[in-house]
Amino acid sequence: AQSVAQPEDQVNVAEGNPLTVKCTYSVSGNPYLFWYVQYPNRGLQFLLKYITGDNLVKGSYGFEAEFNKSQTSFHLKKPSALVSDSALYFCAVRDWGGSARQLTFGSGTQLTVLP
Amino acid sequence: GAGVSQSPSNKVTEKGKDVELRCDPISGHTALYWYRQSLGQGLEFLIYFQGNSAPDKSGLPSDRFSAERTGGSVSTLTIQRTQQEDSAVYLCASSLGDRGNYGYTFGSGTRLTVV
Numbered sequence: 001a002q003s004v005a006q007p008e009d010q011v012n013v014a015e016g017n018p019l020t021v022k023c024t025y026s027v028s029g030n031p032y033l034f035w036y037v038q039y040p041n042r043g044l045q046f047l048l049k050y051i052t053g054d055n056l057v058k059g060s061y062g063f064e065a066e067f068n069k070s071q072t073s074f075h076l077k078k079p080s081a082l083v084s085d086s087a088l089y090f091c092a093v094r095d096w097g098g099s100a101r102q103l104t105f106g107s108g109t110q111l112t113v114l115p
Numbered sequence: 116g117a118g119v120s121q122s123p124s125n126k127v128t129e130k131g132k133d134v135e136l137r138c139d140p141i142s143g144h145t146a147l148y149w150y151r152q153s154l155g156q157g158l159e160f161l162i163y164f165q166g167n168s169a170p171d172k173s174g175l176p177s178d179r180f181s182a183e184r185t186g187g188s189v190s191t192l193t194i195q196r197t198q199q200e201d202s203a204v205y206l207c208a209s210s211l212g213d214r215g216n217y218g219y220t221f222g223s224g225t226r227l228t229v230v
Contacts, residue, residue: 006157032215043119043206043221044158051216090158094215101171101213102148107157 002027002095006106013081014114021076021089021109029097033074035065038088038108047089050074061085081113117141121207121222128197128229136192136225140209147190148210148219149182153203161205164190165213197229 003026013019025031032051036044048059055067065076074091088110092103120139128134140147149161160174164184175181179197184190194201204226208219 034218036221041223043223044208044219045221046218049216049218096215101146101165102160102163102174103219104160105150105158 002031002093002098002100002104004091004093004104004106006089006091006109008109009107010110010112012112012114015083016080019078019081019085019111019113021091021111023074023076023091023106024072025074025091025093026072027093027095027098029095031074032094032096033065033067034092034103035059035063035074035076036090036092036105038090040087044090047076083113083115086111086113119207119209119220119222121205121225123225124223125226126228128227130199130229131196133193133195134197134227136194136205136207136227138190138192138207138209138222140188140190140207141220142188144209144211144220145187146210146213146217147184148208149190149192150206150208151203152206152224158206161192163213194227197227199229202227202229 005024034049035047038044048057050057050067058064088108091106122137145166147164150158162182163171179195182192204224206224208221210217
């Protein structure tokens with residue numbers, strides 16, 4: 001089975017400060033990992049993904065995420081937050097060797113960047 | 116089309132009525148997914164279509180829910196005898212295929228309210 005946890009429902013950060021949105025996963029094999037962002041009344045938009053290779057993945061809008069196999073984590077980061085980054089963020093996983101053909105999503109983390 | 120199109124964007128229905136939700140995926144995308152997003156919840160997988168293969172219906176919450184995909188393109192999610200707990204945003208996504216490294220493109224969703 002595959003699962004993902006986002007331990008924080010809400011993250012607040014001041015504009016210009018670094019931000020981190022946490023994600024941990026559980027798979028029986030190796031993971032494909034994704035981050036998506038959802039703005040109000042919109043569908044989810046792809047930010048970045050980890051498939052193989054370099055553990056540090058860079059994505060859209062200056063976001064990056066670090067794959068840590070020993071800690072089974074894939075935290076989303078940005079060096080300097082913008083007010084416009086305020087949105088709902090979802091982490092998702094799929095097990096390479098599993099039977100599931102779909103992504104499993106976390107419960108989401110609401111990021112608020114304060115001016 | 117350029118993106119995943121869902122209709123209607125909003126639907127209010129009376130308890131006990133049937134509803135149909137439509138998804139038009141990106142042309143050439145063989146994989147299509149339906150998810151449900153309830154208030155304060157993550158994304159709940161409902162059903163998955165890949166090409167002409169039999170769909171994976173393992174996420175459908177009850178036999179009141181069904182979906183079809185005609186000609187490998189447009190999909191319709193049908194909810195019979197709607198209940199108040201069916202109120203949610205229903206999201207459709209499509210992908211180039213079901214390989215795990217393919218990301219999804221999401222539609223903007225249908226907000227269903229059962230009164």
